[in-house]
Amino acid sequence: MAYARPVKKSRKVYKHGKKASLGLKTNAKASKGSDFRLHFKKKVIVIPPIKMESITKKKPGFQGVIEALEGQAELVERLYEIGLVPQETIHFKMRMMFNGPLVLSFRQATFALREEEAACIKV
């Protein structure tokens, strides 16, 4: 019979905001958008919040994952329909002349979107 290593018990799950036995304390219940603070042995580690940004704020060449779609309901619906949906990997190829439409490609498809349309895409 093969020697079996003792299986480690899974770690306890500590609820945020409560002082855990490890000495960790967080402010996870604080309002959205503020820094995430981790208290550890009288030291405070500050983790800035993950900011969602419009893809229009990125530079051509950017590649990332769509986090959310926010904006006018009709536009968001159309983005869903063409397949630009949360969790999709998206590649910002280029911008056309005069700060014109953005060229976005994903899943072998390429689309041109106006600034205000692309602004719905948060990455």
Place this chain on the structure above:
Amino acid sequence: MHQSLDPNPASQYVMMMGAPNAGKTTLFNELTSLNHKTVNYPGSTIDYSVGKVSKIFGSSFTLIDAPGTYSLFPKSPEEKVAVEALYGQLPWGQAQTVLVVMDGTQLSRHLYLLRQLIESQFNIVVAVTMADLLFAQQCDFDEQKLEVTLGVPVVALSSHTGEGLQELVDALEDSFTQLPQKVLPPPIWDNEQKAIMLAENKRLRDAVLRRDDALVPGELLEKSEQIDRYLLHPVLGPVFFILIMALIFISVFWMAAPPMDWIDGAFAHLSQWIADVGSGSLVSDFLAHGMVASIGAVLVFVPQILILFFGISLLEESGYLARACSLIDKPLSALGLNGRSFVPLLSGNACAIPAMMAARTIPSKREKWITLFIVPLMSCSARLPVYALLLSFLFWGQEAWKPAVALVGIYGFSLVIGALFSSILHLYLPKDQLSFLIHELPAYRKPMLKKIVWGSIEKTWSYVKKAGPIIFVFAVILWIATTFPNYKASSDVERLDSSYAAAAGQWIEPLMKPMGVDWRVGTGLVSAFAAREIFVSAMALMFHVTEEDEDQIQSSLLDSMRQAKTSDGKSLFTVSSVIGLIIFFVIALQCMSTVGVARKEFGSWKAPILQLILFNLVAYTLAVVAVQSLRLIGFA
């Protein structure tokens, strides 16, 4: 023959649905072997194709190719038609089977529409196109997995070899045996349901295709990207854009010139022959100068329109047109237009009628309205003979480049006027509607010549059908106005001088005076309302030019124009009055066929009548202002 293509209400027909660029029309052409006709959707201006499946497949049901749509919630007039037709709004009721066309390389995206259709309980057969491309990318396509999961028959098709077409026809035949279910309205999903469904779609795609299409950049896509690096480049892009459009433009005028001359000459001979045979009787005069001349007036523009459609289809099929529209979207949207307004405006420089028909793809009603409104301001080719006459008068005996530069200036001027009207409308029209571009840029590919030629012929024929009757009616009215009441006159000149048209010209002479011209030019302007180019032949008649040869007419007409005097003894045609006429022709809406087609495209009489009054009023006012100011600063 066409009658037989109409689906019989009792028999089965198949409705094709799919996202734009899914290969729907290509499949339709393959299944019907191009034996189809284009039908106008009732109550709208959108066309769809109806065809019978080709005999080589041993079957005989009818196929209808609806416009492409991404979902059952339409966002543009074309999508609306597709969805309405799907829900049985066509005169022959609901389709027996819905053939859903999906691009195999875009599976997870195109599953969205399919899910909506399945949820609405349509009787569905799925065709997956571009299967050969999947194999080229070493992807295994598991048809059965897709079939079992979705519960609908699936057929994989190769886009090049035609493999799978027979199976598809058989699957469609089988589907007719299914008992029809009650169709439900499109399902409404909230964001959570959408997210679950999209995740499912991805899982399904991964299960059906061995490799992730997001990770395998196709060869086509790679090539497209390389081309796009130049064609969409912020600096080089516009340069290529202008070059490509200039090429189309030049070929429209240069290549169309000889066939236009043949058509013109042939109809002139026919008209002359009829007049000779009839030896001056009223009937032969009507046949020669009313009928034949009006048919000639319609057909003479056919070569130009055919070449224009060919060029535009070539750009569309190769994948560049979508890019051109996106490229020009920013400047056009500043004027209240859409990137998709570009094709109508480009076509408007050949003829306003196909241009207005091309405005149907604009999704926003407001942008479509503005586009339709300014299309008649583009310098259509019926204006060219008029400009040619007036410019050769202005630059008589001078270097050839001068009138050429002036002609380019006229084109520029018409664009500026169009932009002005568009921005004024953009300022004052209520902005209640959502405007969007969201344009798919398909991979570049080699266009199929047969399809393009066929498509251009079909569109040109639809121009002839639309413009023909209206031009004909107005040509007959004009013939009556220029022939009666003194139809027994011994010469054409005498007859015209005493005709109703001349009376109308004399009646509006007080209006013509401020423009620096007299009743004879007024008669020419009145006759130009049948078709602008008639102005030239009307002028020849008014100034008693009787030469047979066309070149001689031109030179002797110019001579008579130089000698023509007003009633108070001054020269009639001067620099100022000719410039005034040019300005009038740039802006005025004289083409009644355009007004007729505009009524169809706008859906009411209100806008076309506004166009008719506004453009002619503005044309007249600007012409008067130009003539009077030129005279003030010392020009004759």
